[in-house]
Amino acid sequence: MITAFAIGIAFGFALERAGLGSARKLIGQFYGTDFTVFKVMFSAIVTAMLGAFWLSRLGIVDLSRVYLPETWLLPQLAGGLIFGIGFVIAGLCPGTSCVAAASGRGDGAMVVLGMFAGVLVTGFAFAPLRDFYSSTSRGALTLPEVLHVPYGVVVCAVVFVALAGFAAAERIERRA
Amino acid sequence: MIFDRAPSDGAPASSRPVRRHPAGRLEGGDPAGRMPALRYSDPYFAGVALGLVLLASFVFAGRGLGASGAFTRIAAALSPVNRQPPTANDPWLLYEIAGVIVGGFASALLAGRVRREIERGPRLSRGLRLGLAFAGGAAMGLGAVLARGCTSGLALTGGALLSAGSWIFMLAAFAAAYAVAPLLRRAWR
Numbered sequence: 001m002i003t004a005f006a007i008g009i010a011f012g013f014a015l016e017r018a019g020l021g022s023a024r025k026l027i028g029q030f031y032g033t034d035f036t037v038f039k040v041m042f043s044a045i046v047t048a049m050l051g052a053f054w055l056s057r058l059g060i061v062d063l064s065r066v067y068l069p070e071t072w073l074l075p076q077l078a079g080g081l082i083f084g085i086g087f088v089i090a091g092l093c094p095g096t097s098c099v100a101a102a103s104g105r106g107d108g109a110m111v112v113l114g115m116f117a118g119v120l121v122t123g124f125a126f127a128p129l130r131d132f133y134s135s136t137s138r139g140a141l142t143l144p145e146v147l148h149v150p151y152g153v154v155v156c157a158v159v160f161v162a163l164a165g166f167a168a169a170e171r172i173e174r175r176a
Numbered sequence: 177m178i179f180d181r182a183p184s185d186g187a188p189a190s191s192r193p194v195r196r197h198p199a200g201r202l203e204g205g206d207p208a209g210r211m212p213a214l215r216y217s218d219p220y221f222a223g224v225a226l227g228l229v230l231l232a233s234f235v236f237a238g239r240g241l242g243a244s245g246a247f248t249r250i251a252a253a254l255s256p257v258n259r260q261p262p263t264a265n266d267p268w269l270l271y272e273i274a275g276v277i278v279g280g281f282a283s284a285l286l287a288g289r290v291r292r293e294i295e296r297g298p299r300l301s302r303g304l305r306l307g308l309a310f311a312g313g314a315a316m317g318l319g320a321v322l323a324r325g326c327t328s329g330l331a332l333t334g335g336a337l338l339s340a341g342s343w344i345f346m347l348a349a350f351a352a353a354y355a356v357a358p359l360l361r362r363a364w365r
Contacts, residue, residue, distance in 0.1 A: 087349065
């Protein structure tokens with residue numbers, strides 16, 4: 001549990017350092033003025049992805065023992081769409097709202113409360129959602145399995161997409 | 177006192193008009209005459225640091241990061257008729273999210289960024305901003321339950337592990353956000 005707490009501290013610290021505890025900074029992503037969300041998120045994904053890939057390739061870490069979020073096609077598609085709309089209304093996501101609240105922001109605390117209310121209400125009104133919630137289960141499915149290409153190829157592709165995205169983000173920011 | 181940094185409690189603003197932080201970098205503006213805060217880190221640097229935290233979590237905890245799961249867990253404990261399956265039935269996420277709050281606060285404190293305020297678009301009243309924050313949070317709550325995760329546990333963690341569902345969620349969330357952003361322009365711009 002000390003591990004969980006320590007990892008949480010580092011996570012919160014990194015989010016705050018990046019400026020992701022600020023709704024106005026986050027929301028710039030969707031108005032083409034500030035691509036911090038994309039830059040931070042994708043440098044983090046690329047770093048952890050490459051780290052996991054190489055640690056596993058070198059036999060240091062057994063990736064099959066790391067919990068892989070399971071795939072549920074339609075619930076995750078619908079959940080993602082609803083989540084994205086909520087994100088722009090709120091200006092913060094669950095993790096960053098905790099950081100915003102911790103640095104004294106009332107809007108952050110309100111997103112935390114709203115999030116909690118949303119989860120609670122969904123829990124109480126879960127019956128009609130149950131069938132949809134448990135539909136289209138694909139288990140622990142990865143992109144390399146879907147695309148039928150080696151793991152390393154997908155890793156490379158993600159790196160290139162991220163780099164191209166960074167270049168585009170820099171160009172758009174300079175113009176804004 | 178922590179929340180309200182008047183110029184008097186730290187730097188004598190009158191004698192030193194600009195208080196240079198040890199790092200020598202200042203956040204522009206400082207409209208309220210408060211102590212200037214450190215500028216935010218370079219996003220790529222912060223992103224790589226965040227990625228290393230995520231990697232450390234894979235290696236030492238056998239799982240990635242998370243945020244919404246902590247909410248789900250508390251909600252499940254509170255409501256007797258809560259039928260949602262216990263996605264994370266251990267207290268790991270609760271300790272982790274407690275850490276996020278402590279780490280976020282520590283970072284903001286060290287950078288001189290702790291401030292009691294309500295961040296909002298220039299045309300938005302405080303009340304409306306808080307209402308939208310609540311509504312947006314609630315929508316994300318529903319979305320996170322359906323998707324079984326949020327930006328942290330699903331997009332970031334599963335994104336790095338190349339989970340198919342995580343990428344579906346991430347693309348859907350970004351697409352929806354870009355689609356509704358023009359409609360919400362008045363709230364932010």
